[in-house]
Amino acid sequence: MIGQLISINSGKYEIKCNEFFFIVNAAGKLRNINVKPLVGDIVEFTPNKFLTKVYKRKNFLKRPKVSNVDQAIIVSSLIEPKYSSILTNKILAIIEHNNILPIIVFTKKDKIIKSYLKEYQKQGYKVFEISNKTKEGIKNLSKVFKNKISVFIGQTGVGKSSTINSLFGFNLKTNKISKSLKRGKHTTRIIKIYDLINGQVIDTPGFSSFENDLTKFELARSYKNFEENSIKCQFNRNCLHNKEINCQIKKMVKNNKISKKRYSDYLKLLLEAK
Ligand SMILES: Nc1nc2c(ncn2[C@@H]2O[C@H](COP(=O)(O)OP(=O)(O)OP(=O)(O)O)[C@@H](O)[C@H]2O)c(=O)[nH]1
Ligand SMILES: [Mg+2]
Ligand SMILES: [Zn+2]
Known part of the structure; x- marks a missing residue:
C-alpha cells in the first residue's frame, strides 16, 4: 500500500x-x-x-525534518520571544535555497506597536501581521493555505501552534513562555501533518538555535532577489557580494532597493558559512 x-x-x-x-x-x-x-x-x-x-x-528540509512541502510559514513574534532579524534572514536563506515559497508571519501584534511588514514586503515577500489574541489578520492569512502543504517554522514560543489553532479551529497544545527566560518551553514535541478541507499544515517543534549549513556560494544566491540580480554582478554567480568590485547587490543596497538590515545580516551569515 x-x-x-x-x-x-x-x-x-x-x-x-x-x-x-x-x-x-x-x-x-x-x-x-x-x-x-x-x-x-x-x-x-x-x-x-x-x-x-x-x-x-520533491524537496526536503533538515530542520525541521520534513519533505514534499509547498510553502514554509516562517513565524516570528514581535515580542516575547524577542524578534530576531538575523534568524528570520537565516531561515529565509535555507527555505529559498530549497526552492520552497516563504511566507512571513509576525505574531503578538496585540502586544507591541512595531512593524517589519514593509521592510519584507519591499523585498518581494508575502508578509502578515497577526494576533492570536484579538484574531487580527487571521482571516487574511487563512487564504494562503488552499491546496498547499504548508510547514510552520520558528523559534519555540512564537505561536506556531496558536496560529494553527486560530486559523483552523484546532486544539493543539500551547503553553505560556517562560517568564524568566522570555522564551518558549518547547511545547510541541513532534512534527505532525494535519488535514485541512483543502490542503495540509505541519506543526513542528520550535527551536532555540538554528544552524545554517549553506556554503558561502549557496548563501550568496539563496534569496530570490540576490539570485535574480547576481547576473548583473561582474563576477556573476561567483560573486559573494562582499569585497568584489562592480557588485549589483551592493549597488542595490546603496540605492535602498535591498534593505541595509538584510545586507548586514547577510554579511554576518556569510562570515559564519563554510
Ligand atoms: N498576546 C499574544 N500571545 C500569543 C499570540 N500568539 C501566541 N501567543 C502565546 O504565546 C505562547 C506560546 O504559543 P505557542 O503556540 O505554544 O508557541 P509555539 O510556537 O507553538 O511553541 P513551541 O511548540 O514550543 O515551538 C502561548 O502562551 C500563546 O498563548 C499572540 O498573537 N498574542
Ligand atoms: Mg507549538
Ligand atoms: Zn555581487
Missing part, C-alpha cells in the same frame, strides 16, 4: 492511506539502505505493517 507519512513518534511511523491511519515499523531493508523516512514522505508499506520504501522527494 502507498500512503503519506504524517508523523514519527518513538520510532513508529504514522501513515495516512485513503483516509485511514496506520502505525507501522521501519523494515530492516530500509535501515540497510540508510533511508531515514521524513514526515511528508510518500511511502510504501505492507499489510503486515512495515514501512518498506520511501518515494523520491
Whole structure:
C-alpha cells in the first residue's frame, strides 16, 4: 500500500492511506539502505505493517525534518520571544535555497506597536501581521493555505501552534513562555501533518538555535532577489557580494532597493558559512 507519512513518534511511523491511519515499523531493508523516512514522505508499506520504501522527494528540509512541502510559514513574534532579524534572514536563506515559497508571519501584534511588514514586503515577500489574541489578520492569512502543504517554522514560543489553532479551529497544545527566560518551553514535541478541507499544515517543534549549513556560494544566491540580480554582478554567480568590485547587490543596497538590515545580516551569515 502507498500512503503519506504524517508523523514519527518513538520510532513508529504514522501513515495516512485513503483516509485511514496506520502505525507501522521501519523494515530492516530500509535501515540497510540508510533511508531515514521524513514526515511528508510518500511511502510504501505492507499489510503486515512495515514501512518498506520511501518515494523520491520533491524537496526536503533538515530542520525541521520534513519533505514534499509547498510553502514554509516562517513565524516570528514581535515580542516575547524577542524578534530576531538575523534568524528570520537565516531561515529565509535555507527555505529559498530549497526552492520552497516563504511566507512571513509576525505574531503578538496585540502586544507591541512595531512593524517589519514593509521592510519584507519591499523585498518581494508575502508578509502578515497577526494576533492570536484579538484574531487580527487571521482571516487574511487563512487564504494562503488552499491546496498547499504548508510547514510552520520558528523559534519555540512564537505561536506556531496558536496560529494553527486560530486559523483552523484546532486544539493543539500551547503553553505560556517562560517568564524568566522570555522564551518558549518547547511545547510541541513532534512534527505532525494535519488535514485541512483543502490542503495540509505541519506543526513542528520550535527551536532555540538554528544552524545554517549553506556554503558561502549557496548563501550568496539563496534569496530570490540576490539570485535574480547576481547576473548583473561582474563576477556573476561567483560573486559573494562582499569585497568584489562592480557588485549589483551592493549597488542595490546603496540605492535602498535591498534593505541595509538584510545586507548586514547577510554579511554576518556569510562570515559564519563554510
Ligand atoms: N498576546 C499574544 N500571545 C500569543 C499570540 N500568539 C501566541 N501567543 C502565546 O504565546 C505562547 C506560546 O504559543 P505557542 O503556540 O505554544 O508557541 P509555539 O510556537 O507553538 O511553541 P513551541 O511548540 O514550543 O515551538 C502561548 O502562551 C500563546 O498563548 C499572540 O498573537 N498574542
Ligand atoms: Mg507549538
Ligand atoms: Zn555581487
